[in-house]
């Protein structure tokens with residue numbers, strides 16, 4: 241079977257591995273579709289994702305769907321042939337954070353396709369992989385494996401809007417109109433936002449934002465004045481850029497909320513804390529998701545949320561290098577997925 245592995249910065253290889261064995265309670269999954277995410281791009285092109293540095297070969301990929309190939313003894317949640325969304329989250333279930341229902345903050349988190357711990361937790365850009373049955377979410381109906389692979393990023397968007405609190409009737413700004421930004425816009429509309437404005441520094445993402453319901457779009461780099469005055473109740477910073485964060489701070493009204501969803505560069509950043517103080521802003525982080533993954537699977541399976549406009553193209557695993565290059569080019573793509581040949 242084929243496995244896509246990042247050995248170091250700019251060194252991604254397609255390797256041949258033997259099929260993994262299935263222990264009791266485990267499920268062998270054949271990859272359906274795996275979305276290439278910003279963190280996968282960081283690992284490939286920079287050798288690190290924020291403070292997580294690649295120290296051994298890493299199989300990337302944490303946004304996946306698949307088909308159950310084989311089940312180990314005692315597995316009851318799925319059976320061979322089931323179409324599933326796959327949760328990349330392996331929380332310990334025992335620490336204080338897990339026990340208070342914030343398992344995404346788990347002290348012993350093992351998140352697939354991540355170098356946050358060493359040895360790294362290997363991801364899902366492989367023809368076959370093995371996971372515990374609780375990470376498998378069987379789905380029926382005609383939803384495609386490509387759509388189902390959006391469960392993880394949609395969960396990120398749903399979690400971000402949950403962090404923001406009440407959105408009913410609120411005016412919302414989302415900076416960064418990539419996959420996470422667009423899914424955050426869709427989640428904000430689900431939660432009652434009266435109008436969503438999207439900003440980006442490229443035209444293509446803004447077209448996508450309009451396709452998923454943004455009422456107004458702003459070229460953050462050209463239309464400087466557009467976001468200079470306070471006009472939004474809530475802003476979501478989904479681009480991971482400091483100018484965008486500063487735009488959020490300027491554009492949110494006194495007493496408003498900013499949720500940081502994107503990962504900013506690793507270097508120390510000059511940061512305007514006084515405006516947060518004087519405008520009495522709530523500045524919050526949103527990291528991964530908890531129960532929102534379950535909701536995301538339901539929303540996608542029922543097509544309550546249509547992720548169709550976000551899927552740009554699929555490539556077979558063996559063309560991963562080409563797929564990563566397209567995924568990196570935001571003038572040509574939103575979400576690019578890898579599929580088993």
Ligand SMILES: [Zn+2]
Nearest residue numbers: 277278303393
């Ligand atoms: Zn992701």
Ligand SMILES: [Zn+2]
Nearest residue numbers: 332335338346
């Ligand atoms: Zn835990």
